[in-house]
Amino acid sequence: MEKKILDKNFIPFLNEDEIRIAIKKMAGEINKDYEGKKPLFIAILNGAFMFASDLYKEITIPSEISFIKLASYKGTKSTGSVITAIGLEEEVYDRDVIIIEDIIDTGKTLSQFAPQLIHQQARSVKICSLLHKKECTKYPVEINYLGFTIPDLFVVGYGLDYNGHGRNLKGIYQIAAE
Numbered sequence: 001m002e003k004k005i006l007d008k009n010f011i012p013f014l015n016e017d018e019i020r021i022a023i024k025k026m027a028g029e030i031n032k033d034y035e036g037k038k039p040l041f042i043a044i045l046n047g048a049f050m051f052a053s054d055l056y057k058e059i060t061i062p063s064e065i066s067f068i069k070l071a072s073y074k075g076t077k078s079t080g081s082v083i084t085a086i087g088l089e090e091e092v093y094d095r096d097v098i099i100i101e102d103i104i105d106t107g108k109t110l111s112q113f114a115p116q117l118i119h120q121q122a123r124s125v126k127i128c129s130l131l132h133k134k135e136c137t138k139y140p141v142e143i144n145y146l147g148f149t150i151p152d153l154f155v156v157g158y159g160l161d162y163n164g165h166g167r168n169l170k171g172i173y174q175i176a177a178e
Contacts, residue, residue, distance in 0.1 A: 002176060003169065003173055005156060005162050006162060006163055008162060009175070009176040010156055010162075010166070010173035010175055010176060011173060013150075013153070013173055013174040014172040015171045016170045016171055018148075019054075019130070019147070019158060019171070019172065020054070022130070022147035022148060023051070023054050023055050023130075026128060026145040026147060027055055027059055028058075029145055030059060030061075030098065030128070030145060031058075031059060031060050031061050034061050034063070035061060037061070037096050038061070038062045038063055038064070038096075039063050039064075039095070039096040039097065040063070040064050040065075040090055040092065040096070040097050040098070041055075041056060041059075041063060041064065041065040041066070041097075041099075041100055041128075042065075042066050042067075042068055042088065042090075042097060042098070042100065042117075043065060043067045043068070043100040044068060044070055044099065044100065044101050044102070044109075045067050045069045045087075046069070046161070046167070047102035047103065047160050047167075048100050048102040048130075048159060049067070050102075050158050051100065051102050051130045051158065051159055052065065052100045055100060064090065066087070066088060066089070066090050067087065068086060068087040070084070070086070070113055092117050092120045092121070093121045093122070094123050095122055095123055096122070096123050096126075097117050097122045097124065097125045097126070098125075098126045098127075098128050098144075098145075099113070099114065099125065099127050099128065100128050100129075101127065101129040101130075102130050102158075102160055103130065103131040103133065103155070104127075104131070104132045104133070104137065104141060105133040105137070105152075106136055106137060106138045106139060107137045107138060107140065107141035108139045110139075110141045111139035114127065126144040126145070127141065127143050127144055128143075128146075129146055130146075130147040130148065131147060131148050131150050131155070131172075132146055132148070133149075133150055133151070133152050133153075134149050136152050153175065154174065154175040155172050155173065155174050156169065156172070156175075157169030157170070158170065158171065158172050160172065
């Protein structure tokens with residue numbers, strides 16, 4: 001069923017069941033890989049909040065979760081180059097860290113944020129993303145747990161937005177051809 005969000009029309013791309021199956025698979029892999037460890041999950045807001053919530057419900061190993069925003073600033077203007085974690089209060093020293101991201105396209109944000117965690121002497125840093133636009137990736141990012149590789153489409157829903165709207169859709173929708 002087509003959805004109108006602001007001035008654009010969107011059509012279904014991934015439904016709730018497909019998303020749920022992918023999340024259970026990723027969580028199962030994480031539970032197995034981190035058995036006997038206590039990882040710290042760091043979910044990147046705003047987009048990853050729904051994915052992080054559903055993923056974390058499937059995590060059965062001892063763990064912690066934190067939510068952060070990433071921003072690039074120089075004074076009051078975005079430079080697009082320096083990534084600052086806003087809200088990361090947990091110590092990452094000697095911790096296994098799993099970054100939870102909703103979508104990775106160019107990879108720029110994570111290619112700059114993950115090394116910051118390594119610099120803070122995290123024991124390990126892994127990336128878990130629901131979506132990856134592989135053909136858009138320009139920066140080296142190793143995705144350790146991935147739900148779906150998607151083409152270069154504009155998508156909304158399940159936490160992803162179009163100008164702040166559409167995050168509450170239960171599935172993921174792609175922009176309709178105009």
